[in-house]
Amino acid sequence: MTETDTSRKIDIRAFLSIIRPQNCIIGGLTVIAGIAIAYNIHFPSGDYAGLSPFLYLFVYGYITYFLVAAGGNVVNDIYDIEVDKINRPHRALPSGRMTVKQAWAFVAFLSILGVFFAWLPGRPISALIVLFFTLIGYIYAAKVKTLGLAGNFMVAFSFAFGVLYGSMIFAEVLSFSIWYAISIPAWLFFFTAFLILQARETIKGAEDVEGDELRDVRTIARIYGYKPAAIVAGTLNFLGVMSYVLIWFWGFADFALWPLLVLGAAVVFGAGVLPLTGPDDKKRLLIASTLDKVGALVGLIAFVTIPLFAILF
Numbered sequence: 001m002t003e004t005d006t007s008r009k010i011d012i013r014a015f016l017s018i019i020r021p022q023n024c025i026i027g028g029l030t031v032i033a034g035i036a037i038a039y040n041i042h043f044p045s046g047d048y049a050g051l052s053p054f055l056y057l058f059v060y061g062y063i064t065y066f067l068v069a070a071g072g073n074v075v076n077d078i079y080d081i082e083v084d085k086i087n088r089p090h091r092a093l094p095s096g097r098m099t100v101k102q103a104w105a106f107v108a109f110l111s112i113l114g115v116f117f118a119w120l121p122g123r124p125i126s127a128l129i130v131l132f133f134t135l136i137g138y139i140y141a142a143k144v145k146t147l148g149l150a151g152n153f154m155v156a157f158s159f160a161f162g163v164l165y166g167s168m169i170f171a172e173v174l175s176f177s178i179w180y181a182i183s184i185p186a187w188l189f190f191f192t193a194f195l196i197l198q199a200r201e202t203i204k205g206a207e208d209v210e211g212d213e214l215r216d217v218r219t220i221a222r223i224y225g226y227k228p229a230a231i232v233a234g235t236l237n238f239l240g241v242m243s244y245v246l247i248w249f250w251g252f253a254d255f256a257l258w259p260l261l262v263l264g265a266a267v268v269f270g271a272g273v274l275p276l277t278g279p280d281d282k283k284r285l286l287i288a289s290t291l292d293k294v295g296a297l298v299g300l301i302a303f304v305t306i307p308l309f310a311i312l313f
Helices: 003-007 012-018 020-041 054-080 079-088 100-119 125-144 149-173 184-207 218-226 226-249 255-277 284-310
Strands: none
Touching: 003 012, 012 100, 020 054, 020 149, 020 184, 020 284, 054 079, 054 100, 054 125, 054 149, 100 125, 125 149, 149 184, 184 218, 184 226, 184 255, 184 284, 218 226, 226 255, 226 284, 255 284
16 A cells, blocks of 8 residues: 555544553643642742642643653654564554654644643743754654663653743743742652653663664663663662652651652662563563553652642641
8 A cells, every 4th residue: 555545544543542642641740740849839838829820830731741742752653663663563653554644744733732832821931942842852763762871861851851841831920030940859859750761761772672773772781781771770760769768758748648658669669670680581671661650650649749738738
């Protein structure tokens, strides 16, 4: 079937799956966490008019992240089409359920809409930040991803940056200094998410060694071996646990929320240990990668719950 023939058909499920909505939904929580943290820092006693005047900011910030992340996922799959024919042939592009032309049109739609929601209502700094990171995401997919560790850095940074972005847009709305809005707990949340995602990308590099040879992706596992990759992933996970625990022990989280502390730390600690027990065991790597994803989700729930708990109770 020719490209022209295929382009006449639109597979809605392919358009939905290629953006990986579950990742976008989860990642959007980082922005909500950043806004809630900034609110709690500036109005610790709830002495403003409550959260209601800022509900639109939560909505626009969340939608912005979702759209930009979705566009980035599509671009990533466009450049990874040959690799995915080996590693993930079921995806929309390698399976033929979506054409490259359709994918690029989808990217343009998502990106323009994302920048538009970032600007609403009259937030030019927010729009410029989103535009910048949208372009960075495209550069990553096209060039930087093949550099391995640098590519992993960009993936982890882009995800975790949502916490800082949430604090920034809150500052812009209230005409505060943007950097003043990013408090110590926001930085701790950022480093926790960044380190865990960096660890997960390292583990995924060990899972995808065969397919990565096609694009000469220089992951730690492919260049230095499975054991060094497991050590790096374990170290990053352990540092992520330390950053997470500090949120409580430095007094930024109420110990009434201790179940989130124990659960998140235990899951990520397990993700750090597992690859060390079998650096080239694909099943263990898959479980460790999944544990990191679960740990990141628990952490995001904590990031949203902690400032709201302080505000409400």
